[in-house]
Amino acid sequence: MKIVFASLGKGVIACALCLAPFHASLAKEKEPLILSPSSKWNLNYADDSCKLARFFGTGDDRVAVTISRFESGNSFHLAVAGKPLTHFSADHITMAFGPDGGSLNRGFMAGSLGTFKPALFGSSAHLLKRDDNDNYEEHAANTLRDLQTPPAADEEAAIQWLEVRQKARAPVHIELGSMGQPMAAMRKCTDELMTHWGIDVAAHRQLANLPIPTKSPNKWLTSADYPSHLLARGAQGIIQFRLSVDADGKPTQCHIQQSSRPEGFDRAVCKALMKRARFEPAHTRDGKAIASYWRNTVRFVAGR
Structure with missing residues (x-):
């Protein structure tokens, strides 16, 4: 998986x-x-x-x-x-x-x-x-x-x-x-x-940069984050999420925008991202760090 x-x-x-x-x-x-x-x-x-x-x-x-x-x-x-x-x-x-x-x-x-x-x-x-x-x-x-x-x-x-x-x-x-x-x-x-x-x-249309992950996002979720009860039955999921990111580059909130469910995947995604995700924060063109957001999609793929 x-x-x-x-x-x-x-x-x-x-x-x-x-x-x-x-x-x-x-x-x-x-x-x-x-x-x-x-x-x-x-x-x-x-x-x-x-x-x-x-x-x-x-x-x-x-x-x-x-x-x-x-x-x-x-x-x-x-x-x-x-x-x-x-x-x-x-x-x-x-x-x-x-x-x-x-x-x-x-x-x-x-x-x-x-x-x-x-x-x-x-x-x-x-x-x-x-x-x-x-x-x-x-x-x-x-x-x-x-x-x-x-x-x-x-x-x-x-x-x-x-x-x-x-x-x-x-x-x-x-x-x-x-x-x-x-x-x-x-x-x-x-x-x-x-x-x-x-x-x-x-x-935001005038920003110098949106939040940029400080390391590859693929390191934020590991096979250990796959809910064991869902893996046991071969369940797979597609999770659309959004992280609110403060001016220090830390996530302050994880919001599921759309999910194929089960909800166990939603909880696993947010738990891991709130713990591990870190960013270079968004900056204005004059160099001021401001709060922003980062969104992406996670796929849980079983049996591969």
């Missing part, structure tokens, strides 16, 4: 954006299944997240697409679910936004999305192309850049579709429509979300 952060450090299960263009080896060998919208976009203002959701196709071809964010920025968690994905493998797919958008080709997990089965989930997705890395200091710099520099409205508006691809299978081509207005609404939601945490969003 292992416990890993979803987006930081070498050797972790990384949900990262693929930099390379779609390779010829993944070229479409069959005509795509084209799905048109069958509902409007719905934006859910939850206590700890903002979620866009829309349905596409009808009957047995109906799929659900969700785009979720847990903070301001440009990355999001992507889920596509429905019967057309029945024979797709989470280990061998690519999800690509187009034309000329970002693509995600690793770190997917399979599951269900309410009554929609199967579902494929990916994190650290981006609507537009971007560089990515596994170094946590560079990751923090990219997170701050995303917070400070939203994409141009016309760039997001140019994204029109999402395609799920796997070699030797007919792609599922989802006609999203222009993503300009939906993503603008999402950004407004996440900015409001952060104000509920006591975060000055405008001030």
